Amino acid sequence: MTSLYPLIILLPLLGAMVIGLGGLMSPAFRKNEGLIGALATAMVGIPFLLVAYAFFTFGGEKISIELFTWMQAGNLEIGFNYQLDELSLLMGMIVTGVGMLIHLYSIGYMHGDQGYYKFFAYLNLFIFAMNNLILGDNLVVMFLGWEGVGLCSYLLIGFWYSDMLKAEAAQKAFVANRIGDFAMLIAMFLIYQGLGSATEMVSLSFSEIIHHDFGDSTFWIALLVFIAATGKSAQIPLFVWLPDAMAGPTPVSALIHAATMVTSGIYLIARMHPIFEASPEVLAIIVVVAALTAVIAAFTAIAQHDIKKVLAYSTVSQLGFMFMALGAGAYITAIFHVMTHAFFKACLFLGSGSVIHAMEHMHTVDDPQDIRTMGGLRKYMPSTGTTFWISTLAISGIIPLSGFFSKDEILASLFFFGEGFDLYKVIYIVGMFTAMLTAFYMTRVTMLTFEGEERFPDEKKPHESPAIMTIPLWVLAALAVVGGFLGLPVFLGEELNWIGHGWLEHVIHSEHHHAIHEHAHANETIEYILVAASALIAILTVFFTRNFYSKNGLAADEKVKNFFGGFYKTMEGKFYFDEFYQRTIIGPFKWLGENVIAWCEEYIVDGVVKGISDGVANIGDVFKRLQSGLVSNYILIISLGVILMLTFLIFG
Amino acid sequence: MEFLTPNAYTYLSVAIVMFALGAIGVMTRRNGIIVFMCIELMLNAVNLSLITFSKMHAVAGAEGVPHPGANGSMLVFFVMCVAAAEAVVGLSIIIALFRNRLDIDINNVNIFKW
Numbered sequence: 165m166t167s168l169y170p171l172i173i174l175l176p177l178l179g180a181m182v183i184g185l186g187g188l189m190s191p192a193f194r195k196n197e198g199l200i201g202a203l204a205t206a207m208v209g210i211p212f213l214l215v216a217y218a219f220f221t222f223g224g225e226k227i228s229i230e231l232f233t234w235m236q237a238g239n240l241e242i243g244f245n246y247q248l249d250e251l252s253l254l255m256g257m258i259v260t261g262v263g264m265l266i267h268l269y270s271i272g273y274m275h276g277d278q279g280y281y282k283f284f285a286y287l288n289l290f291i292f293a294m295n296n297l298i299l300g301d302n303l304v305v306m307f308l309g310w311e312g313v314g315l316c317s318y319l320l321i322g323f324w325y326s327d328m329l330k331a332e333a334a335q336k337a338f339v340a341n342r343i344g345d346f347a348m349l350i351a352m353f354l355i356y357q358g359l360g361s362a363t364e365m366v367s368l369s370f371s372e373i374i375h376h377d378f379g380d381s382t383f384w385i386a387l388l389v390f391i392a393a394t395g396k397s398a399q400i401p402l403f404v405w406l407p408d409a410m411a412g413p414t415p416v417s418a419l420i421h422a423a424t425m426v427t428s429g430i431y432l433i434a435r436m437h438p439i440f441e442a443s444p445e446v447l448a449i450i451v452v453v454a455a456l457t458a459v460i461a462a463f464t465a466i467a468q469h470d471i472k473k474v475l476a477y478s479t480v481s482q483l484g485f486m487f488m489a490l491g492a493g494a495y496i497t498a499i500f501h502v503m504t505h506a507f508f509k510a511c512l513f514l515g516s517g518s519v520i521h522a523m524e525h526m527h528t529v530d531d532p533q534d535i536r537t538m539g540g541l542r543k544y545m546p547s548t549g550t551t552f553w554i555s556t557l558a559i560s561g562i563i564p565l566s567g568f569f570s571k572d573e574i575l576a577s578l579f580f581f582g583e584g585f586d587l588y589k590v591i592y593i594v595g596m597f598t599a600m601l602t603a604f605y606m607t608r609v610t611m612l613t614f615e616g617e618e619r620f621p622d623e624k625k626p627h628e629s630p631a632i633m634t635i636p637l638w639v640l641a642a643l644a645v646v647g648g649f650l651g652l653p654v655f656l657g658e659e660l661n662w663i664g665h666g667w668l669e670h671v672i673h674s675e676h677h678h679a680i681h682e683h684a685h686a687n688e689t690i691e692y693i694l695v696a697a698s699a700l701i702a703i704l705t706v707f708f709t710r711n712f713y714s715k716n717g718l719a720a721d722e723k724v725k726n727f728f729g730g731f732y733k734t735m736e737g738k739f740y741f742d743e744f745y746q747r748t749i750i751g752p753f754k755w756l757g758e759n760v761i762a763w764c765e766e767y768i769v770d771g772v773v774k775g776i777s778d779g780v781a782n783i784g785d786v787f788k789r790l791q792s793g794l795v796s797n798y799i800l801i802i803s804l805g806v807i808l809m810l811t812f813l814i815f816g
Numbered sequence: 817m818e819f820l821t822p823n824a825y826t827y828l829s830v831a832i833v834m835f836a837l838g839a840i841g842v843m844t845r846r847n848g849i850i851v852f853m854c855i856e857l858m859l860n861a862v863n864l865s866l867i868t869f870s871k872m873h874a875v876a877g878a879e880g881v882p883h884p885g886a887n888g889s890m891l892v893f894f895v896m897c898v899a900a901a902e903a904v905v906g907l908s909i910i911i912a913l914f915r916n917r918l919d920i921d922i923n924n925v926n927i928f929k930w
Binding site: 791792793794795796799800803 | 839842843844846851922923925926927928929
């Protein structure tokens with residue numbers, strides 16, 4: 165069985181190549197949707213089974229897969245090596261499991277699309293890249309995956325590239341990610357510099373990195389890795405690409421922009437946590453940035469009318485929660501939230517896809533994603549509606565669904581991080597407030613979509629999606645319900661907290677995490693009060709919002725607008741981040757390009773090139789006169805040359 | 817008449833004169849066939865000098881050399897063979913040129929001029 169593990173990485177690549185090349189070569193293959201869909205799903209399903217086998221038979225020893233040496237230069241030796249340890253296996257289960265479900269769903273969702281084969285080729289390529297990212301044993305293989313998922317994200321956001329807006333969204337995502345990738349590269353150089361001066365052979369493997377003391381550059385490495393993570397995992401200041409990324413097909417939003425790729429920054433920080441442990445300043449930066457991101461995105465989500473935009477900002481906000489956990493040193497909790505979030509957010513996105521699918525078939529609706537033209541959909545789409553409700557309750561933190569446990573653990577980590585009133589207590593309050601906003605906007609979007617009066621102006625009624633789309637919804641909803649029980653709170657008994665105590669603590673040793681647990685243990689009464697408070701707030705908010713929206717319908721939005729007053733405009737305008745970047749960065753760059761660089765281009769760059777070519781032509785004009793075309797002249801010159809040479813040979 | 821007795825210098829003098837005539841002819845004449853003949857003249861001059869040197873440096877009666885100077889003579893035959901083949905090619909070029917342009921003045925064949 166162990167010898168089959170390389171297939172986890174190779175099969176998705178094989179699938180991408182076969183489907184992509186097959187579709188390019190043969191029009192018959194291109195039309196065979198059943199074959200393409202089944203093949204693509206199998207190429208993720210088999211790796212999922214292998215990961216599951218490794219997961220359930222895992223004996224505590226890290227499994228290494230060494231394929232071949234990739235590059236060797238001086239004291240640097242990078243191998244194509246993968247590792248299966250507790251963290252990789254958990255991430256692998258999420259990526260291949262959720263990935264498989266979304267492949268299955270896409271068979272129904274993408275039915276009849278022109279680029280059907282292309283879509284599945286990209287999706288398989290994404291799984292390959294993501295597997296590289298989470299299973300890679302060294303930074304370089306990880307980086308291969310890191311760039312690979314960025315590329316696939318770009319390809320899939322711009323999947324319907326004939327629409328200029330979608331193509332621009334793809335470019336925006338790519339450019340924003342490049343900024344983070346650049347920080348990642350510099351971090352890698354610093355790590356190599358640190359390791360190279362200490363050890364003889366450098367393989368940049370994670371085990372090497374986390375056991376090395378980088379001294380003064382620890383702070384910079386941690387900060388740069390975090391900047392890289394803000395790009396991929398959509399935090400301030402680089403999060404602006406994620407809401408626009410919703411231009412891609414909805415399964416893509418579910419897989420890449422909610423469940424897997426955007427969590428890679430959290431994975432990376434958890435993987436390299438000793439470096440962050442050693443730089444508390446960076447942890448403080450992380451927690452502040454994360455809290456700002458979470459609360460700003462939550463406010464923005466309240467004022468959006470596009471169902472996918474709401475979910476996108478909700479994702480940004482939830483990623484903020486994960487980073488808050490990282491900032492408190494509770495890496496295991498962050499990974500726990502990654503897992504539960506993957507379940508309910510993938511389910512929400514797939515549910516919204518199902519809704520969009522239904523709305524698209526009703527041709528009188530202008531924008532199939534606008535919740536103002538929906539309403540009352542649960543009657544027509546019972547499976548989608550029910551699973552959407554379950555996931556909404558889960559993300560809102562209703563006890564005992566998965567979101568409650570992970571979110572509560574994050575909040576508890578923030579509260580018990582230090583003693584007395586400090587920065588982390590402020591962050592805790594912000595987090596609590598954001599959790600309330602989350603419950604509000606998620607209930608709002610669900611109520612406006614699935615409940616209340618029907619606002620679509622159509623005789624033709626929307627219909628439920630086919631079973632191939634609803635089955636993944638039900639599986640994910642079920643996971644969203646039970647997922648939380650993998651990480652029951654520690655105060656109920658350490659052995660019940662499987663994800664931390666039973667599993668991840670073997671790879672993630674965090675001083676902060678221990679301190680948090682000790683503080684919590686010492687103040688059990690406070691802990692009970694906090695849990696009860698957060699459970700109560702969630703339930704009350706959901707209950708209140710439900711009643712508010714069922715009583716007022718769409719008019720409730722007006723009341724919300726009045727309640728927020730002038731601030732609502734800012735929320736609706738997404739806090740003007742795009743406009744800010746347009747004015748401060750993009751605008752000046754364009755001005756520079758049009759005025760200064762264009763001049764340099766014409767007179768300096770072109771000038772040098774043209775000067776060289778003109779010079780050569782002029783010299784040629786002079787010397788071409790030697791070619792008189794008279795044979796006798798040539799012979800005369802040859803003879804003179806021979807005489808000259810002989811003279812030198814004989815008399816010289 | 818001591819100086820009329822042929823020796824190596826006499827032969828070489830003839831070769832030099834022939835070569836010089838040929839070279840001057842190639843450089844000054846414009847008729848393609850004459851130029852070609854001049855080239856042949858130069859070639860023969862070289863042949864003559866080769867055979868002269870061969871005879872001059874041959875060591876008579878040396879061990880294992882039955883016919884001193886025979887190597888040079890053999891080489892000259894090779895040169896003549898190659899020259900004959902070259903003459904065929906050269907003349908056919910001149911004929912082809914004539915057929916195309918009704919003119920074998922090489923100064924008019926200046927298509928390689930800038």
